Amino acid sequence: MNATVTAPDAFRARWEAALTELELDVAETEAMLSGDRVAPPAAPWTPPSDLGPLPEPLRARAELLLERQVEVAQRLGEALVLSRRQARLTEVLRAGGPRRPVYLDAAG
DSSP states (O other): OOOSOOHHHHHHHHHHHHHHHHHHHHHHHHHHHHTSOSSOOSSOOOOOTTOOSOOGGGHHHHHHHHHHHHHHHHHHHHHHHHHHHHHHHHHHHHTTSOSSOSOOOSOO
């Protein structure tokens, strides 16, 4: 068995490591959005500068990861809008809410 790593193998291994690291960041963000984690990943992912072009055998994996990233970005946007709405409602409730009744119980 040859113990040396060929250049193409090392190149692919660097890409696999980069994709794995990015997949972990996406998974952490997904966990945060589902309520299983309360804080975002500690540090944002930064791509290595020496990767070069994506090896063709890793293309499908990278495309699936991109789809997950797009979905997570959309969910983050939706969560941000919901959070802002809840914050505004909380401010209204803290201020004492409406000063007069909003509904009248005519039947009762």
